[in-house]
Amino acid sequence: QIAAHVETLIKMMKSGRGEVIEHALDDLRTVRQSLLSLLFRLHSVEDSEQPAAQDGLERIRDAMKYIKKPIIDPETKKPCSRGLHKAQLLLESCVETVVISKLGSFELPVAKRLGKLWQFPSDHPPIAAKLTLGECSLKVASWNVLNRNYYKYIDADTQGLKGSQITTLHEAERRESTIVEKIQEMLLKTNINILCLQECWPELIAELKAALGENLLFEMLCSGDEQDKNQEVIVFDSKLRVMDVPHHPPFSENSKKVVTEVHFQLETESLRVVTTHVPGAPFGCARREFADRLAEIVNGKKLPTVLMADLNFPEKAVHPLLLDRGLEDIYFVPTPYPTNICQGSLLPKRIDSIAVINHQVAGSKLRDITAMGAKELLDGLDKVVELLQSRSAEPLTPTRYHSDKAETDAEKISRLERELHAARQRVKYLQSTIDCQNEERAREAPATSSKERAREALLPHRPTDAPSGHFRRKVQDQVKELQRLRLRR
Numbered sequence: 001q002i003a004a005h006v007e008t009l010i011k012m013m014k015s016g017r018g019e020v021i022e023h024a025l026d027d028l029r030t031v032r033q034s035l036l037s038l039l040f041r042l043h044s045v046e047d048s049e050q051p052a053a054q055d056g057l058e059r060i061r062d063a064m065k066y067i068k069k070p071i072i073d074p075e076t077k078k079p080c081s082r083g084l085h086k087a088q089l090l091l092e093s094c095v096e097t098v099v100i101s102k103l104g105s106f107e108l109p110v111a112k113r114l115g116k117l118w119q120f121p122s123d124h125p126p127i128a129a130k131l132t133l134g135e136c137s138l139k140v141a142s143w144n145v146l147n148r149n150y151y152k153y154i155d156a157d158t159q160g161l162k163g164s165q166i167t168t169l170h171e172a173e174r175r176e177s178t179i180v181e182k183i184q185e186m187l188l189k190t191n192i193n194i195l196c197l198q199e200c201w202p203e204l205i206a207e208l209k210a211a212l213g214e215n216l217l218f219e220m221l222c223s224g225d226e227q228d229k230n231q232e233v234i235v236f237d238s239k240l241r242v243m244d245v246p247h248h249p250p251f252s253e254n255s256k257k258v259v260t261e262v263h264f265q266l267e268t269e270s271l272r273v274v275t276t277h278v279p280g281a282p283f284g285c286a287r288r289e290f291a292d293r294l295a296e297i298v299n300g301k302k303l304p305t306v307l308m309a310d311l312n313f314p315e316k317a318v319h320p321l322l323l324d325r326g327l328e329d330i331y332f333v334p335t336p337y338p339t340n341i342c343q344g345s346l347l348p349k350r351i352d353s354i355a356v357i358n359h360q361v362a363g364s365k366l367r368d369i370t371a372m373g374a375k376e377l378l379d380g381l382d383k384v385v386e387l388l389q390s391r392s393a394e395p396l397t398p399t400r401y402h403s404d405k406a407e408t409d410a411e412k413i414s415r416l417e418r419e420l421h422a423a424r425q426r427v428k429y430l431q432s433t434i435d436c437q438n439e440e441r442a443r444e445a446p447a448t449s450s451k452e453r454a455r456e457a458l459l460p461h462r463p464t465d466a467p468s469g470h471f472r473r474k475v476q477d478q479v480k481e482l483q484r485l486r487l488r489r
Contacts, residue, residue: 002031002034002035002038002091003088003091003092003095005027005030005031005034006031006067006084006087006088006091007088009024009027009028009031009081009084010081010084010085010088012024012027013080013081013084014081028067029440031067032064032067032068033433033436033437033440035060035063035064035067036436037429037432037433037436038056038060039057039060040428040429040432040433041425041429042054042056042057042060043057044425044428044429051282051283051284052094052097052098052101052282052283054283055094055097055098055282055283056094056098058094058288059090059091059093059094060091060094062090062324063086063087063088063090063091064087066083066084066086066087067083067084067087086320086323086324089316089319089320089323090320090321090324092316092320093316093317093318093319093320093321094317096313096314096316096317097282097283097287097313097317100282100313100314100317100342100349101282101283103342103344103345103347103349104282104342104343104344104345105344106344106345107344109160109344109345109346110345110346110347111160111345111346111347112160112346113157113160113161113162113346114160114161114164114341114387115160115161115162115163115164116163116164117164117387118161118164118165118166118384118387119164119165119380119383119384120164120165120166120381120384121145121146121165121166121169121175121178121179121182122143122144122145122146122166122179123144123146123154123159123161123166123340123341124143124144124145124146124310124339124340124352125143125337125339125374125381125384125385125388126141126142126143126182126186126377126378126381127141127142127143127335127339127352127353127354127371127372127377128140128141128142128186128190128192128354128371128372128376128377129141129333129354129369129370129371129372130368130369130370130372131306131356131366131367131368131369131370132366132367132368133266133269133271133304133364133365133366134266134267134268134269134364134365135267135268136266136267136269137368138193138194138271139190139191139192139193139194139372140192140193140194140195140196140273140306140308140354141186141190141192141194141195141196141308141372141377142195142196142197142198142275142308142309142310142352142353142354143183143195143196143197143198143352144197144198144199144277144310144339144340144352145179145197145198145199145200145204146166146199147199147200147201147229147230148170148175148176148201148203148204149201149229149230150199151166151170153343154166154167154170155167158343159340159341159342159343159346160341160346161341165178176203176204176207177207179204180204180207180208180211182378183195183197183208183211183235184211185378185379186377186378187217187218187235188215188217190376190377190378193236193237193240194234194235194236194237194240194264194273194306194308195234195235195236196232196233196234196273196275196308196309197232197233197234197235198232198275198276198277198309198310199230199277199310200222200230200231200232200233201229201230202226202227202228202229205222205226205233206226208220208233208235212235216238217237217238218235218236218237218238219235219236219238219242220233220234220235220236221233221234221236221242221245221260221262223258223260223275224256224258228256229256230256230257231256232258232260232275232276232277234260234262234273234275236262236264240264240265240266241264241265242262242263242264242265243263243264243265243270244262244263245260245261245262245263246261246263246297248260248261248293248297251278251279251286251289251290252285252289253279253281253284253285253286254279254286257276257277257278257279258276259274259275259276259290259293259294259297260274260275260276261273261274261297263301263303269304269364270303270304270364271303271304271305271306271364272297272301272303272304272305272306273305273306273308274294274297274305274306274307274308274309275307275308275309276290276309276310277309277310277312278290278309278310278311278312278313278318279312280312280313286312287311287313287317287318287321288321290311290318290321291318291321291322291324291325292325294307294322294325294327294357295322295325295326295327298327298357298358299326302358302361303358303361303364304356304357304358304360304361304364304365304366305356305357305358306354306355306356306357306366307353307354307355307356307357308353308354309352309353310351310352311351311352311353312351313351314349314350314351315332315335315350315353318353319332327357329357329358330355330356330357331355331356331357331369332353332354332355333353333354333355333356333369333370333371334371335350335352335353335354335371336371336373336374337350337374337385337388337389338350338385338388338389339351339352339388340352341388348388348389354371356369409485409488412485413482413485413486416478416481416482416485417482419478420475420478420479420482423474423475423478424475427475
C-alpha cells in the first residue's frame with residue numbers, strides 16, 4: 001500500500017504543475033509517518049515471520065533516504081521523482097520476496113505435478129539472448145544443470161518431478177552425457193558464443209571437458225577447482241581471448257558459491273561476463289551481498305557487462321537493490337518463459353536472468369539486445385516450457401481443512417491467546433502512530449507563543465485507525481473469555 005502511495009506521488013511529481021508538485025511534497029510527510037509506523041510493527045514480529053520482517057526493515061531503511069529528502073534535478077534545480085521511484089521499487093522488492101517464499105511453503109500443491117511429462121535433464125530450462133557489441137554479433141546463454149548432489153530433492157518429489165527424465169537418466173547414470181549433448185547442440189547448432197552453467201559437478205565437468213577437447217572450437221573456465229562438488233562453468237568460443245579472470249570472495253551463507261568474472265577481448269571490443277548462483281535462503285543476506293559485489297565489479301573497470309545467473313529470486317526482488325547501489329543503466333532481458341518450479345505450491349517461477357550493464361563505455365556499445373525463444377535455443381525445448389506456461393489447476397485436498405471438527409477448549413485457548421497477542425500489538429502500534437504524529441506536528445508547528453505551541457503539541461491527532469470503543473470492547477471480551485476457559489480447564 002505504501003509503495004502504491006509513493007507511485008501516486010511520482011505521477012504527481014511528473015505532472016509538471018507547480019501546485020500538484022507542492023501537494024506531492026507535502027504528502028511525503030504522510031508517507032514518512034506510514035513507514036515509521038510500519039517499522040514499529042515489524043520490530044514486534046516474532047516466530048516464523050521474523051526473517052521476513054527483518055528483510056522488510058532493511059528495505060524500508062533503504063527507501064527512507066529517498067523519501068526524507070527528494071533528489072534535486074541539477075538542471076531544473078527542482079525536486080524530481082527519480083529517488084521516489086527507487087523507494088517504490090525497494091518497497092515492492094521485499095513484497096516480491098515474501099510472495100515467492102510463501103509459494104514455496106504451501107503444505108499442498110495448487111498445480112498438478114509434472115512427473116513423467118517432464119522430459120528434460122534439469123529442473124531449469126536454459127535461457128538465451130542475442131546482442132551486438134560494436135560490430136560483433138553474439139549469442140549468450142545461461143543454464144542451471146541441476147547438481148547431482150541435489151537429486152535427493154527430486155527423489156523426495158519436492159517439485160513434482162519424480163519419475164521425470166531426470167529420474168530415469170539419474171538411475172541409468174546417463175544424465176551427464178545427456179546434459180553434454182544439450183550443451184553441444186547449443187554451441188554447435190544454435191551457435192551460442194558464451195554459455196554460463198550453474199551447479200556443475202566433477203563428473204559432468206570431466207565429460208564436458210573431454211567433449212570440448214575433440215573439436216577445439218570451444219574452451220571452458222571453472223569458478224573453482226575441478227573437484228569442487230558445486231561450481232559454475234563458462235564455456236566460450238575459442239575466438240574470444242581471455243584477458244583477465246578477477247577473483248572475488250564467496251558468499252557468507254555458502255563458502256562454495258562465488259561471483260565469477262571474466263574479461264574477453266573480441267576483435268576490437270572488450271566484454272565482461274559475470275555469472276553466479278545466488279544462495280536461495282529467502283531472507284538471508286545473499287541478495288544484498290550479490291548487489292554489493294556486482295556494484296564493485298561494474299564500478300571498477302568500466303566495461304560493457306553481461307550478467308548471466310541463477311539469482312534464485314525473481315528479477316523484481318534483485319533489480320531494486322542494484323539501482324540503490326548506483327547501477328542505473330542495468331537492463332534485464334525479459335525472460336520469455338518460467339525457468340523453475342516452486343516447491344510446495346508447484347507453481348512456475350522465473351529466477352534465471354540475463355542482464356546488460358554499461359551499455360556504452362570506452363567507445364564500445366551494447367545494442368540490439370533481444371531474448372531468444374525456447375524453439376530457437378534447443379530442439380524440443382518449446383514443448384518443455386509449454387508445460388510450465390500452462391499448468392492446470394488442481395483442487396486442494398479437503399482433508400487439509402478441519403472446519404467440521406469441533407474446537408476443543410485447549411485449541412480455543414490457544415486461538416484466543418494468539419488473537420489477544422495480536423490485539424495488544426495493534427494497540428501498541430496505534431499508540432506509537434499517535435505519538436509519532438504528535439511529535440511531527442509539534443516540530444512543524446508555527447512559531448507562536450510557547451503556551452500555544454505546548455497546547456498544540458499535547459492535542460491528540462487521532463489517526464483513522466485509532467482504537468475505537470468497539471475495538472477496546474472486543475479485546476476486553478477476549479480477555480474475559482480466555483480467563484473463563486482457563487478456569488474451566
